[in-house]
Every structure is written in structure tokens, then in C-alpha cells.
Amino acid sequence: MAYSPPGQMRERVYRFFRERALDGEPPTVREVQEAFGFRSVNAARRHLEALVADGRLDKRPGRARGYRLTGLVPPAQQVPVLGRVQAGALTTAVEDLDGYVPVEAGVAEECFALRVQGESMRDAGILPGDLVIVRRQDTANDGDIVVALVGDEATVKRLRRRQGRVELHPENPDFEPIVVEDHGEFVGILGKVIEVRRRLV
Amino acid sequence: MAYSPPGQMRERVYRFFRERALDGEPPTVREVQEAFGFRSVNAARRHLEALVADGRLDKRPGRARGYRLTGLVPPAQQVPVLGRVQAGALTTAVEDLDGYVPVEAGVAEECFALRVQGESMRDAGILPGDLVIVRRQDTANDGDIVVALVGDEATVKRLRRRQGRVELHPENPDFEPIVVEDHGEFVGILGKVIEVRRRLV
DNA sequence: TGACAATGTGAACATTTGTACACTATACTG
DNA sequence: CAGTATAGTGTACAAATGTTCACATTGTCA
Incomplete structure (x- = not known):
């Protein structure tokens, strides 16, 4: 995959994740990978981890579909x-x-x-x-x-x-x-x- | 675990599942198992599958956290x-x-x-x-x-x-x-x- | 009471999914 | 232009999770 300017792909990953999460189904690392055509799981994972580090996503380590939106989505x-x-x-x-x-x-x-x-x-x-x-x-x-x-x-x-x-x-x-x-x-x-x-x- | 009258435990499982799902985190088979103290994963799974058969739950076979609420196609x-x-x-x-x-x-x-x-x-x-x-x-x-x-x-x-x-x-x-x-x-x-x-x- | 269906146990197995590590490629900055 | 942080590849492993099969237990009903 073509290399993106720093931060740009991150933003797209975040929005994709948010869209899916608000739909009730937060994507897995590999679903992010496929959605953006990364050839390596790790590319997707790096972005997700970075988003967690930035406080824009939450996660429960180890659990399946463990990445979540931060904050409360008011019902x-x-x-x-x-x-x-x-x-x-x-x-x-x-x-x-x-x-x-x-x-x-x-x-x-x-x-x-x-x-x-x-x-x-x-x-x-x-x-x-x-x-x-x-x-x-x-x-x-x-x-x-x-x-x-x-x-x-x-x-x-x-x-x-x-x-x-x-x-x-x-x-x-x-x-x-x-x-x-x-x-x-x-x-x-x-x-x-x-x-x-x-x-x- | 004590044997429950038919259908009774099913109802409790459904309520538990629904509670968690509305919180944004549908439980896994094993989380249901632990919540009710089943000694076997299968006990929990049977209930979930029965609920799917009854049309009260949805599922994507094979996927992690694949069981979902039905009907609640959120408007x-x-x-x-x-x-x-x-x-x-x-x-x-x-x-x-x-x-x-x-x-x-x-x-x-x-x-x-x-x-x-x-x-x-x-x-x-x-x-x-x-x-x-x-x-x-x-x-x-x-x-x-x-x-x-x-x-x-x-x-x-x-x-x-x-x-x-x-x-x-x-x-x-x-x-x-x-x-x-x-x-x-x-x-x-x-x-x-x-x-x-x-x-x- | 006896048959039968539903409930629960136990132990595997397969797939999905998160995690780790080593390496390469590109963009940005001074 | 060199160096470095960021982005992406490839591969492998481990944990989480769904699935299957065989068998034991109990409630329900004819």
C-alpha cells in the first residue's frame, strides 16, 4: 500500500472505526486491515494502538473486538x-x-x-x-x-x-x-x- | 448447577444478554457461562442458540461476539x-x-x-x-x-x-x-x- | 411410571482475533 | 542531504471465542 503522510491515514482509520462502532459493531484489527487494504495486520493495529494512546479510542487488552469508542455514547x-x-x-x-x-x-x-x-x-x-x-x-x-x-x-x-x-x-x-x-x-x-x-x- | 424448569433459565439468559448488549457489549458464550455459573460452555451456548432459533437473538456464525439483539434495528x-x-x-x-x-x-x-x-x-x-x-x-x-x-x-x-x-x-x-x-x-x-x-x- | 425432550457436564477442536518481532519504505525536518 | 520518526510488510504465536460430540441429569407429560 502507498505510504500516507503522517496522521492522515490515522484519521481515516478513526472515522471508519467510529462509523462501525456507532453502528453497533466495532471492527476487529483485521477488519480495519481489509477495509483499507493493508497487507499486514500490523499496519492496522499500529493505527488503532496510536488512537488509543491519543485517548481517542479505548480498549480491553486481549479481548475480541476489544477496541471501543471513548466517552459515553448517550443512548x-x-x-x-x-x-x-x-x-x-x-x-x-x-x-x-x-x-x-x-x-x-x-x-x-x-x-x-x-x-x-x-x-x-x-x-x-x-x-x-x-x-x-x-x-x-x-x-x-x-x-x-x-x-x-x-x-x-x-x-x-x-x-x-x-x-x-x-x-x-x-x-x-x-x-x-x-x-x-x-x-x-x-x-x-x-x-x-x-x-x-x-x-x- | 441445579437444573431449571424448561424455558426459565432461557429467559434469564436473554435478559442478561440484552442488558449487556444495550450497554454496547454483547457478551460471549463464556461470559454468559460465567455469569450464570454453568460448569460447561455448552450450557450457555445451548441457550444462546435456542434464543437464535426462537428469533430473539441474531448471530454471525463464527465471529467473535457474534450474537446480537434482533428486532432492535435501532431506528x-x-x-x-x-x-x-x-x-x-x-x-x-x-x-x-x-x-x-x-x-x-x-x-x-x-x-x-x-x-x-x-x-x-x-x-x-x-x-x-x-x-x-x-x-x-x-x-x-x-x-x-x-x-x-x-x-x-x-x-x-x-x-x-x-x-x-x-x-x-x-x-x-x-x-x-x-x-x-x-x-x-x-x-x-x-x-x-x-x-x-x-x-x- | 416410563419415555422424551430439555438441561447440564466435560473435553476437545477450529477459527477468529489480539500481540510480538524483525525488517523495509516513505515522509518530514533541520 | 542525512537522520529520524512514522508508515507499511511478513510471519509467527497465544489467547479469546465459537463449535462439536458424547454422555449424565432432570423436568414434563401421556
Whole structure:
């Protein structure tokens, strides 16, 4: 095999190893060898050992498939994406399941995801079509971005507490704040938005 | 070892195996043997083979640590979060790893994540501190949002092709487009932004 | 109770996989 | 341009690990 500039092949080996390890199957020395076409096992092994010495890989000496990624790869959990959210969604069963999205475990407890409709939160960088990850809770602090049920419709707004009143503020001058007292309709907080995601195809 | 009622020990073996596998390290036949105090490797092996026959485990015959969980075709894959991105990031440079984030399986091939700095893409809803998921590729189409290396710095911009020229457009009137010819510096495309994420604590 | 299948023991064997050592080739630096 | 650290080759060995075969033990059920 052609000789590579120092460090360059090491990087490629590391990325190959990481790809495979994140797929759940850390490669063996010989699998690395074959992947890069080394004629000697030792070429692959040298790179792996160097990566261990650099602290970029871990290993259990002697064990088969003993090389590992360093650090913790946080386990992921799936969170349901709800199509529509209707009154009573706090307690009743999931209405309209629209798939799942992965979230880091730990924050996934009591969460659901929701697709954003409308431009009312545009200036907060929340656009139509975005997916918001929501932690279920029925109260929220001033300044939190929440999903609230206004009448029959779930809406994403920033919650403001003003002199004891609760207001739902859009982040777009074209829209008006919703003040709870002004409103005959039921207003309930479904949860707090903890993450915003946008797919760009 | 005491003889167990049929199927009972099998269940315990499965749970043990699953625990270890979810930890990222599926046990070997002998590790199962030791965990349960079998005096023979074969006792452990029988259970594992039976679990495979039941479709509860998978295996690659002959390979070390070849038994795997089935069904758990993980719907999520982990993608590395890179701290700084340097010149040569596509192949040469040593990455500055900053953890992992879960991404829907299927899109995770050849991807990495990057934290956004600066306000230049504000009007596209990409804010400082956001995490962009990037698919590595060295070309992109007109209109794609890309991560490009301008001089020594990685930057997120919208790519425009104008009369054969490549331009990098911000989405914020306070910033100026970068036209490649105007620039003595090296401009290279690292990849295309396929997702934007923002954590709201 | 007796047959039979499932469970467990024991001892090998074959393959996979990590490890070691001696040597050659190339890239980088002063 | 010389020297040295890094990269790669070739070969062999040892430990880890999966596999196989023969036999003993026990639970289950007709």
C-alpha cells in the first residue's frame, strides 16, 4: 500500500472505526486491515494502538473486538410525533400518531413531538413545518416557550406572566398576544418546548 | 448447577444478554457461562442458540461476539458533534470531538454535527448555538444550505450559483455575500445541512 | 411410571482475533 | 542531504471465542 503522510491515514482509520462502532459493531484489527487494504495486520493495529494512546479510542487488552469508542455514547429514546393535539390531550391517549423521532435518553421522559403550523413564532426561529420536542407539564415559567391549548387548537407561544395574568406571546409583530382573561375559551398548557428541529431535505 | 424448569433459565439468559448488549457489549458464550455459573460452555451456548432459533437473538456464525439483539434495528444512529472544524476537515485534519447526537437512521451516513456561531443565517431560522446536522459532500446545488470552509473557518451559508460563480449568501441583511472569485482564500464545501436543532433547556 | 425432550457436564477442536518481532519504505525536518 | 520518526510488510504465536460430540441429569407429560 502507498505510504500516507503522517496522521492522515490515522484519521481515516478513526472515522471508519467510529462509523462501525456507532453502528453497533466495532471492527476487529483485521477488519480495519481489509477495509483499507493493508497487507499486514500490523499496519492496522499500529493505527488503532496510536488512537488509543491519543485517548481517542479505548480498549480491553486481549479481548475480541476489544477496541471501543471513548466517552459515553448517550443512548437514544424514541419520542412520538403527534399529528393533531386536541382537547384533553394531557390525559387521554395518543390521538394521531405520526411516527417517532430519536431524542437523547434522559430528556425523553414524558415527551412528545409536534409539527409547527403558522408563522407566529418566526422571530424566535421557529418556522412552519418545524418539529418541536415538548416535555409534558401543566405549568411553565415566564419566558418559556410552551405548547398551549387555546380552545380547540394547539399552539406554540412564549408564555408571559403579567401581574398575575398569563399571556401567550407570539414572536412575530403580525400576530397579537393572547391574554387569558380576554378569552372565553379554555387555555391550558400542554408542555414546554425543549427542542426545535427542522429538516432541510 | 441445579437444573431449571424448561424455558426459565432461557429467559434469564436473554435478559442478561440484552442488558449487556444495550450497554454496547454483547457478551460471549463464556461470559454468559460465567455469569450464570454453568460448569460447561455448552450450557450457555445451548441457550444462546435456542434464543437464535426462537428469533430473539441474531448471530454471525463464527465471529467473535457474534450474537446480537434482533428486532432492535435501532431506528436511531449516533452522529459525532465536532467542536471546531479546521482546514482539511474532509480528510486530513484531526477532529475535535464534542459528543454525539442521535439522528433518524437512514440519513446518518457520512454525517456530523456542528454548532452554529454568529447571526448570519438568522432569517433562515438558524441561530447562534443551534446544532446543524451535516451530510458530508463536496458539492451542492443552488439554494442548498451548506457548511463551507472559508479560509480557516467553517461557516454556514446558503449556496448560490450565479453565472458559473459560486456564492455563499447569508440570510441576514447585516452580512455580505461571499463571492468565491473575490476571495483569495480557499473556499471548500464540507457538506450540506440536512437538519437544524435548537435546545431550549 | 416410563419415555422424551430439555438441561447440564466435560473435553476437545477450529477459527477468529489480539500481540510480538524483525525488517523495509516513505515522509518530514533541520 | 542525512537522520529520524512514522508508515507499511511478513510471519509467527497465544489467547479469546465459537463449535462439536458424547454422555449424565432432570423436568414434563401421556
